[in-house]
Each structure stands twice: as structure tokens, then as C-alpha cells.
Amino acid sequence: MKLTNMFYEGANGRESQIDFEAPDSFEYTDIVVFIHGYKGYKDWGAWNLVQKYFVSNGIGFCKFNMSHNGGTVDDGIDFPDLEAFSLNRYSYEVEDVKHVLDWLAQKVDLENKRVHLIGHSRGGGIAILSANDPRVSSVITWASISNIESRFPKGETLEKWKEKGFYTVKNSRTKQDMPHKYVLYEDYLENKDKLDIEFKARNIKVPALHIHGDADDSVSLTESEALGLWTGGKLIIINKANHTFNTYQPYEEDDMPNKLHEACVLSFQFIETQAEND
Structure with a gap:
């Protein structure tokens, strides 16, 4: 089964693209749900090669x-709807993961599968916040954030944001001015308890793995160190890996970067360990 550019209904009833691929050659018991980060999307960089890696190793893969x-x-490429982007909020992203799992449950019998969340960057924080869903068996974070409030x-500057109602961040690659409406912060204040990554990490009930590059200049390694402490999960540091494990957009090579491949192998080994422990 391979489904590409299908639709799921996410937060606030908004539809968005989703992919799912299952191994064809044999029975599989594990599914990875991949959660992209800030200014990301499912087809960014070498994420398609990440999908290929897991599926070729007998694991179903869903990205959205x-x-x-x-x-x-x-x-789904390079932000054609900046108005929608401006209305995003962290609680929407947590809700999106639930809707994705609902969509997946319509395609696959999840009662007989183990679902592993892999979240990159901001997606790692969202994975931690989503870990209490009973359908989730483990969480793997790649170069993850550990705190939301510190990002505001x-x-x-905050007062000017409130007064003006929005501020923009330049996307250096696309040259777009990416707008953030003040509702992003208001939503955080309204849902502060639900969006507390540290609290959720300290109370996580599933195994966790944290992977971070020592050359990450976007999210500090100390954030994954904190996550490892809070979850009791193992932290693995990849030497000379940057924030995206040396992939970039557009990525047109046939093979993924070595550092990204290393993150995939480590994640696969962790998933295999969960199977052995069942």
C-alpha cells in the first residue's frame, strides 16, 4: 500500500496533505509517524528518503x-498559503497528530501495530506532547525543542507584537516574510498546561529516544539533554551533524546524507528493541 498526497482533516477543520506507505513484501508490526518542524513540510529535504529507508526495513511510514x-x-511545497501559516498555533499541531492517527486507523488496524512518533525540531516537542495517546508505543525526537515559552x-518586542497583531520572520531560502499572528501567543497562554513539554516528558509512559547533532546551530543540544533527563530516555549525539542532519531543500541526491542515515539507523534499532521487549 502506498498513498501519496492524500488528505486528512486537521485542526479547525482544515485539510492537509498526508502520505502512508506500508511494506509490500512481508507482514509488518511497526509504523513510524513522522512530524515535521517549524517552516517544514512532509516533502522537505530528504524526508522522502527517510520514508524509503524505513519501508525498505519493514516498517510502515506516515508523514504529513x-x-x-x-x-x-x-x-504542499514552500508555503503557498501564508494566511493559514499566520493562524497556526501549537495546540493545532498537537490536535493534528491526533487527527493523523485517526486517519491512519481508517487505513490500518492500529490495534495490531506499534506506532512510533518521530518528531524533528519543533515536531519533537509536539511528539512529546502527543505521547499520552494510547495508540502511541514510543517517541523518538530528532534535534528537538524542549520548551515552547522560550521561543516567544x-x-x-512582545508588546509590539500584541499591539500590531502580527510579526514576520524572513525565510532565507524562499525569501518569504512568514507572518505570525498574536493568536499564536494567546493560544499558548490559554493552553499552557497542555503545552508544557517538561511536564509531559517527566510523565511519559512510553519509551523515548533523543538524537541531536553536535553542530546544530538552530536548537541547542542542551534541549535534547533536558529531554533525556526528563523522559529517562537515551540521548545519542551525532558528531558533525547540523540541525537537519545535513539534509537541505531542495535535496536532489539519490542517497540521504550520512548523518541523516545515522539518525535513521539509530531510530530503527530503537524500534527493533521495543519489539524485542514486547
Whole structure:
């Protein structure tokens, strides 16, 4: 089974793209659900090669665009809908994961599968916040954030954001001004308890693995160190790996970067260990 650019209904009823591929050659018991990060999408960089890796190793793979990541059902690349992007909020992303699992349950009997969340960057934080879903068997974070509140502007900058109602971040690759409406912060304040990554990590009930590159200049290694402490999960540091494990957009090579392959192998071994422990 291979489903590409299908649709699921995410937060606030907004549809977004989703893929699922299952190994054809033999029975499989594990499924990875991959959660992209900030200014990301399911087909960014070498994520398609990540899918190929897991499926070729006998694991089902689902990846999707967050409902308000700036993509549309017709075009999931490079943020054609900046209005939707401006309305995104962290609680929407947690809700999206639930809707994705609901969508997946319509395609596959999840009662007989182990579902493993792999979240990259902000997606790692969302994976931790989603770990209490009974359908989730384990969580793997790649270069993950450990705190949401620290990512918001402070002081006068925060006041200007509130007064103006939005601020923009330049996307250096696409040259787009990516807008963030103040509802992003209001939503965080309203859902602070639900979006507390540390609390969720300290109370996690499933095994966790944390992978981070020592050359990450976007998210500090100390954030994965904190996650490892809170979850009791193993932290593995990949030498000379940057924030995206040395992949980039557009990525047109046939093979994924060595550092990304290393992250995949480590994640696969962790999933295999869960199977052995069942």
C-alpha cells in the first residue's frame, strides 16, 4: 500500500496533505509517524528518503503536513498559503497528530501495530506532547525543542507584537516574510498546561529516544539533554551533524546524507528493541 498526497482533516477543520506507505513484501508490526518542524513540510529535504529507508526495513511510514503549515491540498511545497501559516498555533499541531492517527486507523488496524512518533525540531516537542495517546508505543525526537515559552519574543518586542497583531520572520531560502499572528501567543497562554513539554516528558509512559547533532546551530543540544533527563530516555549525539542532519531543500541526491542515515539507523534499532521487549 502506498498513498501519496492524500488528505486528512486537521485542526479547525482544515485539510492537509498526508502520505502512508506500508511494506509490500512481508507482514509488518511497526509504523513510524513522522512530524515535521517549524517552516517544514512532509516533502522537505530528504524526508522522502527517510520514508524509503524505513519501508525498505519493514516498517510502515506516515508523514504529513501540519494543517496550518502554509501548504494547501493542491500544493504542499514552500508555503503557498501564508494566511493559514499566520493562524497556526501549537495546540493545532498537537490536535493534528491526533487527527493523523485517526486517519491512519481508517487505513490500518492500529490495534495490531506499534506506532512510533518521530518528531524533528519543533515536531519533537509536539511528539512529546502527543505521547499520552494510547495508540502511541514510543517517541523518538530528532534535534528537538524542549520548551515552547522560550521561543516567544520578550519585553518590548512582545508588546509590539500584541499591539500590531502580527510579526514576520524572513525565510532565507524562499525569501518569504512568514507572518505570525498574536493568536499564536494567546493560544499558548490559554493552553499552557497542555503545552508544557517538561511536564509531559517527566510523565511519559512510553519509551523515548533523543538524537541531536553536535553542530546544530538552530536548537541547542542542551534541549535534547533536558529531554533525556526528563523522559529517562537515551540521548545519542551525532558528531558533525547540523540541525537537519545535513539534509537541505531542495535535496536532489539519490542517497540521504550520512548523518541523516545515522539518525535513521539509530531510530530503527530503537524500534527493533521495543519489539524485542514486547
